[in-house]
Amino acid sequence: MTRDDPLVEQIVRLLDVRLLDPLEVLLEGDDAVDALRRLVRLRARGWASTLRDGDDTAATMASARLIATLYPGDGPFDPPAAWWGSPLGRVVARRVGHPWFESISYATAGAMLGITRQGVHDLVKRGRLPRHPDGGVPSVAVRDRLRSAPSDSSDTSDSPGDSDDQ
Template sequence: MTATGPLARQLMAIMGSRLLDPLEILLNDPVTDLRARCEWAALQWADRLLGPEANFAIATIIGALYPGDEAFDPPADWWTTPLGRVVLLRMGFPGREAVSYAVAGAMLGVTRQGVHDLVTRHKLARHPDGGVTVTSVQERIKQRGQRA
Protein backbone atom coordinates (compact mmCIF):
# COMPACT_ATOMS: atom_id res chain seq x y z
CA MET A 1 0.00 0.00 0.00
CA THR A 2 0.96 3.64 -0.35
CA ALA A 3 1.74 6.16 2.40
CA THR A 4 -1.94 5.98 3.30
CA GLY A 5 -1.45 2.31 4.23
CA PRO A 6 -2.48 2.41 7.92
CA LEU A 7 -5.52 4.55 7.14
CA ALA A 8 -6.58 2.36 4.21
CA ARG A 9 -6.07 -0.77 6.33
CA GLN A 10 -8.28 0.65 9.08
CA LEU A 11 -10.99 1.56 6.57
CA MET A 12 -10.79 -1.95 5.11
CA ALA A 13 -11.01 -3.50 8.57
CA ILE A 14 -14.14 -1.47 9.35
CA MET A 15 -15.73 -2.37 6.01
CA GLY A 16 -14.83 -5.99 6.63
CA SER A 17 -16.38 -6.20 10.09
CA ARG A 18 -19.45 -4.06 9.40
CA LEU A 19 -20.24 -5.03 5.82
CA LEU A 20 -18.34 -7.92 4.30
CA ASP A 21 -18.22 -10.38 7.19
CA PRO A 22 -22.00 -10.20 7.78
CA LEU A 23 -22.61 -10.60 4.02
CA GLU A 24 -20.29 -13.59 3.93
CA ILE A 25 -22.26 -15.21 6.76
CA LEU A 26 -25.69 -14.37 5.36
CA LEU A 27 -24.88 -15.36 1.78
CA ASN A 28 -22.68 -18.33 2.70
CA ASP A 29 -20.24 -16.95 0.14
CA PRO A 30 -16.68 -15.61 0.61
CA VAL A 31 -17.61 -12.39 -1.30
CA THR A 32 -14.07 -12.30 -2.67
CA ASP A 33 -14.97 -9.92 -5.49
CA LEU A 34 -16.51 -7.46 -3.01
CA ARG A 35 -13.44 -7.68 -0.76
CA ALA A 36 -11.20 -6.74 -3.69
CA ARG A 37 -13.48 -3.81 -4.57
CA CYS A 38 -13.49 -2.64 -0.94
CA GLU A 39 -9.68 -2.80 -0.77
CA TRP A 40 -9.48 -0.56 -3.84
CA ALA A 41 -12.15 1.75 -2.39
CA ALA A 42 -10.30 1.96 0.95
CA LEU A 43 -7.20 3.23 -0.86
CA GLN A 44 -9.28 5.79 -2.75
CA TRP A 45 -11.04 6.97 0.41
CA ALA A 46 -7.75 7.24 2.28
CA ASP A 47 -6.42 9.53 -0.45
CA ARG A 48 -9.60 11.64 -0.24
CA LEU A 49 -9.38 11.87 3.54
CA LEU A 50 -5.89 13.31 3.22
CA GLY A 51 -6.71 15.61 0.29
CA PRO A 52 -8.24 19.05 -0.13
CA GLU A 53 -11.83 17.73 0.10
CA ALA A 54 -11.15 16.02 3.44
CA ASN A 55 -14.15 17.44 5.34
CA PHE A 56 -16.63 16.11 2.78
CA ALA A 57 -14.85 12.75 2.72
CA ILE A 58 -14.83 12.60 6.54
CA ALA A 59 -18.55 13.36 6.74
CA THR A 60 -19.29 10.69 4.14
CA ILE A 61 -17.12 8.03 5.80
CA ILE A 62 -18.46 8.70 9.30
CA GLY A 63 -22.05 8.69 8.04
CA ALA A 64 -21.55 5.40 6.18
CA LEU A 65 -19.37 3.49 8.64
CA TYR A 66 -20.83 4.79 11.90
CA PRO A 67 -24.55 5.11 11.17
CA GLY A 68 -27.10 5.75 13.85
CA ASP A 69 -29.58 8.19 15.27
CA GLU A 70 -27.25 9.27 18.05
CA ALA A 71 -24.55 11.93 17.70
CA PHE A 72 -21.16 10.62 16.62
CA ASP A 73 -19.35 9.71 19.84
CA PRO A 74 -16.52 7.21 19.36
CA PRO A 75 -14.68 5.70 22.32
CA ALA A 76 -11.71 7.76 23.52
CA ASP A 77 -9.09 5.35 22.12
CA TRP A 78 -10.61 5.72 18.62
CA TRP A 79 -8.86 9.09 18.37
CA THR A 80 -5.47 7.34 18.35
CA THR A 81 -6.33 5.30 15.23
CA PRO A 82 -5.30 6.49 11.75
CA LEU A 83 -8.89 7.50 10.94
CA GLY A 84 -9.33 9.19 14.31
CA ARG A 85 -6.15 11.23 13.77
CA VAL A 86 -7.26 12.35 10.32
CA VAL A 87 -10.71 13.35 11.58
CA LEU A 88 -9.24 15.23 14.54
CA LEU A 89 -6.62 17.13 12.57
CA ARG A 90 -8.78 17.89 9.54
CA MET A 91 -12.20 18.47 11.09
CA GLY A 92 -11.93 18.32 14.86
CA PHE A 93 -14.69 16.47 16.69
CA PRO A 94 -17.74 16.67 14.41
CA GLY A 95 -20.52 18.54 16.19
CA ARG A 96 -18.51 19.49 19.29
CA GLU A 97 -16.53 22.53 20.37
CA ALA A 98 -15.19 20.90 23.53
CA VAL A 99 -14.27 17.48 24.87
CA SER A 100 -13.70 16.09 28.34
CA TYR A 101 -10.23 16.00 29.83
CA ALA A 102 -10.23 12.21 29.36
CA VAL A 103 -11.03 12.47 25.63
CA ALA A 104 -8.52 15.30 25.18
CA GLY A 105 -5.95 13.08 26.89
CA ALA A 106 -6.68 10.23 24.51
CA MET A 107 -6.41 12.61 21.55
CA LEU A 108 -3.05 13.88 22.79
CA GLY A 109 -1.70 10.59 24.12
CA VAL A 110 -1.45 11.87 27.70
CA THR A 111 -3.32 11.24 30.92
CA ARG A 112 -6.29 13.21 32.18
CA GLN A 113 -3.94 14.74 34.74
CA GLY A 114 -1.58 15.68 31.90
CA VAL A 115 -4.43 17.57 30.22
CA HIS A 116 -5.20 19.33 33.51
CA ASP A 117 -1.55 20.41 33.74
CA LEU A 118 -1.60 21.67 30.14
CA VAL A 119 -4.75 23.70 30.87
CA THR A 120 -3.18 25.12 34.05
CA ARG A 121 -0.08 26.15 32.05
CA HIS A 122 -2.31 27.67 29.32
CA LYS A 123 -1.11 25.18 26.70
CA LEU A 124 -4.73 24.06 26.18
CA ALA A 125 -7.83 26.24 26.36
CA ARG A 126 -10.57 25.43 28.82
CA HIS A 127 -14.05 25.70 27.32
CA PRO A 128 -16.46 27.99 29.24
CA ASP A 129 -18.95 25.11 29.60
CA GLY A 130 -16.26 22.70 30.82
CA GLY A 131 -13.70 20.47 29.21
CA VAL A 132 -11.09 21.53 26.68
CA THR A 133 -11.67 23.18 23.32
CA VAL A 134 -11.13 20.89 20.38
CA THR A 135 -9.36 23.74 18.57
CA SER A 136 -6.71 23.96 21.30
CA VAL A 137 -6.16 20.19 21.11
CA GLN A 138 -5.71 20.45 17.33
CA GLU A 139 -3.28 23.35 17.73
CA ARG A 140 -1.28 21.47 20.36
CA ILE A 141 -0.96 18.44 18.08
CA LYS A 142 0.10 20.61 15.14
CA GLN A 143 2.65 22.46 17.30
CA ARG A 144 4.15 19.13 18.32
CA GLY A 145 4.56 18.25 14.65
CA GLN A 146 2.16 15.32 14.63
CA ARG A 147 0.48 14.62 11.34
CA ALA A 148 -2.58 12.80 10.11
Protein backbone atom coordinates in the same frame (compact mmCIF):
# COMPACT_ATOMS: atom_id res chain seq x y z
CA MET B 1 -0.75 -9.11 -2.00
CA THR B 2 1.14 -6.39 -0.13
CA ARG B 3 -0.32 -4.84 2.98
CA ASP B 4 -1.36 -1.22 2.92
CA ASP B 5 -0.58 1.32 5.59
CA PRO B 6 -2.33 1.08 8.97
CA LEU B 7 -5.02 3.66 8.11
CA VAL B 8 -6.05 1.82 4.94
CA GLU B 9 -5.95 -1.51 6.79
CA GLN B 10 -8.19 -0.19 9.56
CA ILE B 11 -10.75 1.19 7.10
CA VAL B 12 -10.75 -2.05 5.08
CA ARG B 13 -11.01 -4.22 8.19
CA LEU B 14 -13.92 -2.21 9.60
CA LEU B 15 -15.83 -2.21 6.32
CA ASP B 16 -15.17 -5.93 5.97
CA VAL B 17 -16.53 -6.73 9.44
CA ARG B 18 -19.44 -4.30 9.46
CA LEU B 19 -20.64 -4.50 5.85
CA LEU B 20 -19.04 -7.14 3.68
CA ASP B 21 -19.02 -10.14 6.03
CA PRO B 22 -22.76 -9.79 6.76
CA LEU B 23 -23.44 -9.30 3.06
CA GLU B 24 -21.46 -12.46 2.29
CA VAL B 25 -23.60 -14.38 4.77
CA LEU B 26 -26.83 -13.05 3.26
CA LEU B 27 -25.70 -13.74 -0.30
CA GLU B 28 -24.35 -17.18 0.69
CA GLY B 29 -20.80 -16.52 -0.45
CA ASP B 30 -21.63 -14.86 -3.75
CA ASP B 31 -18.59 -13.91 -5.86
CA ALA B 32 -19.89 -10.34 -6.04
CA VAL B 33 -18.70 -9.85 -2.46
CA ASP B 34 -15.10 -10.59 -3.52
CA ALA B 35 -15.39 -7.89 -6.16
CA LEU B 36 -16.71 -5.50 -3.49
CA ARG B 37 -13.75 -6.34 -1.25
CA ARG B 38 -11.34 -5.37 -4.03
CA LEU B 39 -13.28 -2.15 -4.65
CA VAL B 40 -13.34 -1.30 -0.93
CA ARG B 41 -9.55 -1.70 -0.69
CA LEU B 42 -9.07 0.53 -3.73
CA ARG B 43 -11.44 3.18 -2.38
CA ALA B 44 -9.94 2.94 1.12
CA ARG B 45 -6.61 4.06 -0.34
CA GLY B 46 -8.34 7.09 -1.84
CA TRP B 47 -10.19 7.90 1.39
CA ALA B 48 -6.94 7.63 3.35
CA SER B 49 -5.25 9.98 0.91
CA THR B 50 -8.11 12.47 1.19
CA LEU B 51 -8.07 12.27 4.98
CA ARG B 52 -4.33 12.92 5.10
CA ASP B 53 -3.75 15.29 2.21
CA GLY B 54 -7.08 16.57 0.89
CA ASP B 55 -8.33 20.06 1.56
CA ASP B 56 -10.18 20.61 4.84
CA THR B 57 -13.64 20.30 3.30
CA ALA B 58 -12.81 17.06 1.50
CA ALA B 59 -11.16 15.59 4.62
CA THR B 60 -14.15 16.58 6.76
CA MET B 61 -16.63 15.06 4.30
CA ALA B 62 -14.61 11.84 3.97
CA SER B 63 -14.38 11.45 7.75
CA ALA B 64 -18.10 12.16 8.15
CA ARG B 65 -19.05 9.56 5.52
CA LEU B 66 -16.75 6.93 7.01
CA ILE B 67 -17.86 7.56 10.58
CA ALA B 68 -21.56 7.55 9.64
CA THR B 69 -21.09 4.27 7.77
CA LEU B 70 -18.80 2.52 10.23
CA TYR B 71 -20.38 3.72 13.47
CA PRO B 72 -24.11 4.17 12.85
CA GLY B 73 -26.27 5.10 15.79
CA ASP B 74 -29.09 7.28 17.00
CA GLY B 75 -26.87 9.57 19.05
CA PRO B 76 -23.82 11.66 18.23
CA PHE B 77 -20.54 9.89 17.57
CA ASP B 78 -18.69 9.58 20.87
CA PRO B 79 -16.03 6.89 20.55
CA PRO B 80 -14.15 5.33 23.45
CA ALA B 81 -10.84 6.94 24.33
CA ALA B 82 -8.86 4.11 22.73
CA TRP B 83 -10.39 4.89 19.31
CA TRP B 84 -8.49 8.19 19.19
CA GLY B 85 -5.24 6.20 19.28
CA SER B 86 -6.16 4.20 16.16
CA PRO B 87 -4.94 5.31 12.73
CA LEU B 88 -8.42 6.55 11.79
CA GLY B 89 -8.89 8.28 15.14
CA ARG B 90 -5.54 10.07 14.86
CA VAL B 91 -6.16 11.38 11.37
CA VAL B 92 -9.73 12.49 12.23
CA ALA B 93 -8.46 14.29 15.34
CA ARG B 94 -5.77 16.12 13.35
CA ARG B 95 -7.93 17.01 10.36
CA VAL B 96 -11.37 17.58 11.92
CA GLY B 97 -11.07 17.56 15.70
CA HIS B 98 -14.04 15.91 17.31
CA PRO B 99 -16.53 15.71 14.45
CA TRP B 100 -19.65 16.30 16.54
CA PHE B 101 -18.75 18.22 19.67
CA GLU B 102 -17.55 21.81 19.95
CA SER B 103 -16.48 21.28 23.56
CA ILE B 104 -14.79 18.06 24.65
CA SER B 105 -13.85 16.73 28.08
CA TYR B 106 -10.28 16.78 29.33
CA ALA B 107 -10.28 12.96 29.07
CA THR B 108 -11.35 13.04 25.40
CA ALA B 109 -8.88 15.84 24.63
CA GLY B 110 -6.16 13.78 26.30
CA ALA B 111 -7.07 10.72 24.24
CA MET B 112 -6.98 12.82 21.06
CA LEU B 113 -3.60 14.32 22.00
CA GLY B 114 -2.12 11.07 23.27
CA ILE B 115 -1.64 12.42 26.80
CA THR B 116 -3.47 12.02 30.10
CA ARG B 117 -6.45 14.00 31.32
CA GLN B 118 -4.09 15.55 33.85
CA GLY B 119 -1.77 16.54 31.00
CA VAL B 120 -4.66 18.43 29.39
CA HIS B 121 -5.47 20.07 32.72
CA ASP B 122 -1.84 21.23 32.96
CA LEU B 123 -1.95 22.63 29.40
CA VAL B 124 -5.10 24.59 30.24
CA LYS B 125 -3.61 25.81 33.52
CA ARG B 126 -0.48 27.02 31.70
CA GLY B 127 -2.54 28.72 28.98
CA ARG B 128 -1.36 26.32 26.25
CA LEU B 129 -4.95 25.14 25.57
CA PRO B 130 -8.02 27.33 26.07
CA ARG B 131 -10.87 26.35 28.33
CA HIS B 132 -14.26 26.20 26.64
CA PRO B 133 -16.91 28.45 28.27
CA ASP B 134 -19.18 25.40 28.68
CA GLY B 135 -16.39 23.35 30.29
CA GLY B 136 -13.74 21.12 28.80
CA VAL B 137 -11.69 22.43 25.90
CA PRO B 138 -12.65 23.46 22.36
CA SER B 139 -12.33 20.60 19.90
CA VAL B 140 -10.79 22.97 17.34
CA ALA B 141 -8.05 23.90 19.82
CA VAL B 142 -7.08 20.25 20.13
CA ARG B 143 -7.17 19.89 16.34
CA ASP B 144 -5.02 22.99 15.90
CA ARG B 145 -2.51 21.73 18.46
CA LEU B 146 -2.25 18.42 16.63
CA ARG B 147 -1.82 20.20 13.31
CA SER B 148 1.06 22.26 14.68
CA ALA B 149 2.84 19.16 16.01
CA PRO B 150 5.18 17.18 13.79
CA SER B 151 3.66 13.94 12.52
CA ASP B 152 4.83 11.15 10.30
CA SER B 153 3.10 10.21 7.07
CA SER B 154 2.05 6.77 8.30
CA ASP B 155 -0.22 8.18 11.03
CA THR B 156 1.41 5.89 13.57
CA SER B 157 2.31 8.63 16.02
CA ASP B 158 1.19 12.06 16.97
CA SER B 159 3.14 14.22 19.32
CA PRO B 160 1.08 16.78 21.20
CA GLY B 161 3.70 19.38 20.39
CA ASP B 162 5.63 19.96 23.62
CA SER B 163 7.85 17.38 25.25
CA ASP B 164 6.63 18.53 28.67
CA ASP B 165 2.94 17.97 27.83
CA GLN B 166 2.80 14.54 29.37
